[in-house]
Structures are given as structure tokens and as C-alpha cells.
Amino acid sequence: MSGKLKLTEGIILGSIAAVVFVVAITIVAELAAPLKGWLKNTFYHHWIGKSLIAVIVFAGFSVLAFAIPHKASLEGINRLLLVLVALVLLGALVIFGFFSYETFLK
Amino acid sequence: MNPLFLNALVWHIFLGIAAIIIFAGLPLLLRGKKLNTGLLKVYSFIGFFGFVGSWITGGYYYSFYYGKAIKGGILAGTTPWVHEILMESKEHVFLFLPFLAFVVLVIVNFFSKELVTNAKLRMNLILLSVAIVTLGIVITLCGFAISGSVVGKH
Numbered sequence: 001m002s003g004k005l006k007l008t009e010g011i012i013l014g015s016i017a018a019v020v021f022v023v024a025i026t027i028v029a030e031l032a033a034p035l036k037g038w039l040k041n042t043f044y045h046h047w048i049g050k051s052l053i054a055v056i057v058f059a060g061f062s063v064l065a066f067a068i069p070h071k072a073s074l075e076g077i078n079r080l081l082l083v084l085v086a087l088v089l090l091g092a093l094v095i096f097g098f099f100s101y102e103t104f105l106k
Numbered sequence: 107m108n109p110l111f112l113n114a115l116v117w118h119i120f121l122g123i124a125a126i127i128i129f130a131g132l133p134l135l136l137r138g139k140k141l142n143t144g145l146l147k148v149y150s151f152i153g154f155f156g157f158v159g160s161w162i163t164g165g166y167y168y169s170f171y172y173g174k175a176i177k178g179g180i181l182a183g184t185t186p187w188v189h190e191i192l193m194e195s196k197e198h199v200f201l202f203l204p205f206l207a208f209v210v211l212v213i214v215n216f217f218s219k220e221l222v223t224n225a226k227l228r229m230n231l232i233l234l235s236v237a238i239v240t241l242g243i244v245i246t247l248c249g250f251a252i253s254g255s256v257v258g259k260h
Contacts, residue, residue, distance in 0.1 A: 081230040
């Protein structure tokens with residue numbers, strides 16, 4: 001049970017890290033042309049690069065959170081789920097807001 | 107458009123919408139007093155693999171066809187903001203969904219007994235499913251607008 005709790009906490013933390021990464025790289029790559037160019041040159045398309053790196057960020061944070069000794073609990077999973085939902089909705093608003101600003105207000 | 111791209115686009119839409127419908131059904135399954143954990147597991151598997159399939163097929167179409175054949179026409183048309191806002195946002199917000207679906211899959215399969223007794227866990231899983239469905243619907247509507255803005259025959 002303890003292993004399942006730790007693994008699940010790790011996977012939720014990995015998802016939180018992936019969501020934050022996607023929002024950050026989306027905005028930074030639009031503002032910094034060399035980064036978008038590097039993503040395109042390395043992965044054929046910037047979106048493929050973002051997708052693959054998001055998977056790596058997810059896996060890395062999941063493994064790291066699982067490996068770091070800590071006491072996992074259902075209560076912790078419940079708290080992390082709320083953080084994940086809040087960040088996902090906020091992240092979507094930030095992305096839509098950013099592209100709206102870039103299109104209409106900049 | 108060659109048959110490969112056409113199939114990729116069709117499967118992207120089909121698998122994505124199927125996954126959204128599955129995640130819309132999940133909260134309904136979680137609301138009852140007697141949980142059908144077997145069905146919950148099946149739903150979570152179909153939902154997760156639906157989004158992964160939609161990711162791969164949509165990614166292939168978007169990366170290898172849309173940019174070369176479709177994007178320029180939309181940007182030169184009367185509604186360039188459809189690409190600049192809706193497509194740009196859609197392609198990035200979509201990346202959240204497979205990870206969220208995986209979290210649901212893991213919780214449903216690891217904690218099916220706890221879901222029966224822990225109302226808070228059940229409620230949070232409902233919240234996560236509703237968030238997935240909400241983003242899925244927004245992304246689908248963006249897809250409708252993008253399809254409607256395509257100029258010329260493809």
C-alpha cells in the first residue's frame with residue numbers, strides 16, 4: 001500500500017511538473033526565437049519537442065518524487081489532486097490569455 | 107490531402123471525442139453509492155489510450171501537414187486570429203490531457219477499494235474528470251473553428 005501511495009503521489013507531482021513546464025515553454029519559446037528555433041531544429045517541429053520534453057519532465061519528476069523518502073498518504077494524494085486541478089485550469093487560462101494578448105493587444 | 111493525413115485527422119478527432127465522452131461518464135460512475143470498480147477501470151483505460159492515440163495522430167497531422175498546407179491559408183484569410191489564438195492555445199493545452207488521464211488511470215486502478223470508502227478521494231477524482239472534460243470541450247470547439255476557417259480544397 002505504501003508503495004502505491006508513494007508512486008501515485010510521484011505521478012501526480014510529475015503531472016504538475018509537466019503542466020507547469022508546458023505553460024512555461026509555450027510562453028518562453030514565443031518570446032525567445034532561438035529557443036523555438038532550437039526545438040524546431042532538434043525535433044523537426046517545436047511542438048514535437050515540447051511534447052517529448054514534457055514526457056521526460058513528467059517521468060523525471062515522478063521517479064524523483066518516488067525515490068525521495070517521505071511518508072505518503074491518501075490525504076497527501078487528495079491535496080495534490082486539488083493543486084493539479086487548480087494549476088491545469090490556471091495554465092489553460094494563461095495560455096489562452098497569452099496568445100490573445102500577443103494577437104490583439106501587443 | 108493524402109489518405110494518411112486524412113486518416114490521422116479523422117482518428118485524432120474520433121479518439122479525442124471518445125476520450126472526452128469517457129471522462130464525462132466517469133463522474134457519473136463515481137457518484138453512486140455502490141461503485142462499479144470494474145467499469146471504472148475499463149473507462150479509465152479507454153480514456154487514457156484515447157487521448158494518447160489522439161495525441162499521436164493529431165501530432166502527426168499537425169506537424170507534417172497543417173503547417174505546410176493549412177496554416178498559411180488561415181493566416182491570409184479573414185480570421186487569422188483563429189490560428190494565432192485558438193490553434194496555438196489548443197495545441198499546447200492539449201498536452202495537459204494525457205498526463206491528467208494517466209493520473210485518473212492510476213488512482214482508479216490502485217485505489218478502487220479506497221474510492222468506495224473515501225468520499226474526498228472520490229470527489230477529487232470527479233473534479234479532475236470534470237477539468238479534463240471542460241478542457242476537452244474547449245479544445246474541440248477550437249477545432250471546429252479551425253476547420254471552419256480552412257480556405258480552399260484540401
